[in-house]
Amino acid sequence: MSATALLHLKQQLSKLSEKERVEISAFLLRMKQESPSWQKEMSRRMAEMDAGKKIRLPKPAVRA
DSSP states (O other), X not given: OOHHXXXXXHHHHHTSOHHHHHHHHHHHHHHHHTSHHHHHHHHXXXXXXXXXXXXXXXXXXXXX
């Protein structure tokens, strides 16, 4: 995606209502959870938990 297209998308997203932004956020989260890399990482973490190991969750990103 070009920088111009990305800027246009961000501008369109900023015009959405709170409800629409929540829907978009849920959609993006589902897309992430369907990715092979995310599924592999979750399987690894579950295996560690099943083995009784403590795991660390990543710190949430700080918003400015």
